[in-house]
Amino acid sequence: MNIHTIATHLNKLADETETGFNFDCTPINGDIDVLQVEIIGREEIPIFVSISDNQILCIAYLWGENEIKADLKANMMEAMLEMNIPMPLSAFAKVEDKYVVFGALSINSSLEDIELELVTLSDNSLEVISEMDSYLN
Amino acid sequence: MSIFKKIITAVRGGASEAGEAIVDANSTRIFEQEIRDSEKHITIAKRDLTEVMAKQMQAARELSQLQASIKEHEGYAMQALNQGNEALAIEVAEKIAELESNAADQQQANESFLKSADRLKELIKKSERQLTEYKRQLTMVKTTDSVQKATSAITDNFTASNSKLLNAKDSLERIKKKQALFDDKLKAAEQLESETPEQTLKTKLQEAGIGAQQNSAQSVLDRLKKK
Numbered sequence: 001m002n003i004h005t006i007a008t009h010l011n012k013l014a015d016e017t018e019t020g021f022n023f024d025c026t027p028i029n030g031d032i033d034v035l036q037v038e039i040i041g042r043e044e045i046p047i048f049v050s051i052s053d054n055q056i057l058c059i060a061y062l063w064g065e066n067e068i069k070a071d072l073k074a075n076m077m078e079a080m081l082e083m084n085i086p087m088p089l090s091a092f093a094k095v096e097d098k099y100v101v102f103g104a105l106s107i108n109s110s111l112e113d114i115e116l117e118l119v120t121l122s123d124n125s126l127e128v129i130s131e132m133d134s135y136l137n
Numbered sequence: 138m139s140i141f142k143k144i145i146t147a148v149r150g151g152a153s154e155a156g157e158a159i160v161d162a163n164s165t166r167i168f169e170q171e172i173r174d175s176e177k178h179i180t181i182a183k184r185d186l187t188e189v190m191a192k193q194m195q196a197a198r199e200l201s202q203l204q205a206s207i208k209e210h211e212g213y214a215m216q217a218l219n220q221g222n223e224a225l226a227i228e229v230a231e232k233i234a235e236l237e238s239n240a241a242d243q244q245q246a247n248e249s250f251l252k253s254a255d256r257l258k259e260l261i262k263k264s265e266r267q268l269t270e271y272k273r274q275l276t277m278v279k280t281t282d283s284v285q286k287a288t289s290a291i292t293d294n295f296t297a298s299n300s301k302l303l304n305a306k307d308s309l310e311r312i313k314k315k316q317a318l319f320d321d322k323l324k325a326a327e328q329l330e331s332e333t334p335e336q337t338l339k340t341k342l343q344e345a346g347i348g349a350q351q352n353s354a355q356s357v358l359d360r361l362k363k364k
Contacts, residue, residue: 030290032283041315044308050287052279057287063305095288129309136306 001056001107003027003035003049009111010037010118018112019119039122045129047118056105058117060125065097067136076135083128089117090124101125140274144281165282168275175268179261186257193250196243203240207233 007025014022022040027033028048035049037058047060068076080092080099090101101124103117129136210233217226303311342348 028290028294030293031286032290034287034290034294036291036294041319042312044303044311048287048291050283052283054276055280057280057284059284059287067305095284126309126312129305133306137304 001051001109003033003051006037006049006111006114007035010115013115017115019115021119021122023115023118037118039119042122042126045122045125047121049114049118051107054107056107056109056114057102058105058114058121059093059095059100059102060121061095062099062101062125062129062132063136064099069135069137072135076132079132079135080128083131087124087128089120092128101128140277144277165275165278168271168278172268172271172275175264175271179264179268182257182261182264186254186261189250189253189257193247193254196247196250200240200243200247203236203243207236207240210236 004027007027010023010025024038024040024043026036026038028036032050032052037047037049039047045060047058049056049058051057084092087101090103093100093102101121103121105113105117109117210229214226214229214233217223217229339348
């Protein structure tokens with residue numbers, strides 16, 4: 001599995017999508033291949049897909065450290081921990097100064113599994129931002 | 138220091154700045170070398186084990202043959218004694234003594250092979266556990282490295298395209314607006330479809346009681362009453 005296979009699959013889905021969404025995928029250059037996946041209508045929160053030796057990582061950036069109401073940070077983190085297990089397929093993490101939701105899949109996942117993961121991750125990120133609204137500036 | 142701790146310390150210490158890797162390529166190579174070495178040790182140990190087990194089986198087989206032979210010769214000795222042939226009995230007894238000595242040697246070899254086999258099995262299990270652990274740690278190192286590189290690529294891409302990640306609330310707001318617009322369009326389209334001019338006129342006429350009226354329970358009842 002590589003990001004180009006994923007990109008080709010998602011880009012040509014159009015009306016054959018199983019999730020009801022359309023995708024726009026652009027590879028990003030760098031030390032390792034990263035695929036920027038935009039779900040049409042949700043371009044503001046793209047999902048980044050990278051592939052390592054044994055897993056496929058899908059990451060959506062939620063908010064930066066500077067967007068959190070400082071006095072509510074501990075409460076926000078507790079709420080995120082509590083939400084972590086109920087949230088389907090995704091988990092919270094922090095990358096540098098950004099809070100993210102991510103999903104890790106086996107390198108042997110099918111393209112349909114990846115599509116479902118991406119859509120679920122996107123749904124989760126919108127819901128999380130909406131639910132965590134009171135902790136953010 | 139465990140790899141987990143190393144990663145946490147490095148991330149906290151800001152080692153991720155300016156392309157500085159959390160665990161440098163050299164330590165990854167050392168790790169991979171250790172995994173290869175472990176795998177090699179396991180393969181050698183498994184081959185040794187097969188050899189030791191084969192030797193043990195051979196020793197056990199020889200031992201049982203010797204024991205059978207001892208029993209057989211004991212029978213011969215008894216028969217010679219019964220015949221009063223002391224000289225033959227002594228000759229057979231000497232043979233038995235020799236067989237017993239061989240059997241003792243085989244017994245010892247058998248036990249020693251069994252012990253070696255147990256030790257090798259234990260060693261293989263231990264090495265396999267170690268190998269799993271090395272692999273788990275290498276995954277952590279590689280994933281950290283991969284996320285770091287991906288993040289750097291994403292950040293560079295945003296800088297290059299002169300755009301930046303939006304504030305979370307703004308992003309959500311925009312997406313919701315787009316969704317609302319889409320829903321409105323869908324609703325409008327549905328409405329438009331149900332409001333074709335012909336349909337509207339028909340409805341208006343019906344409302345005015347002109348033309349074909351829809352049969353209602355009341356109208357049926359009224360008709361029946363009139364009969």
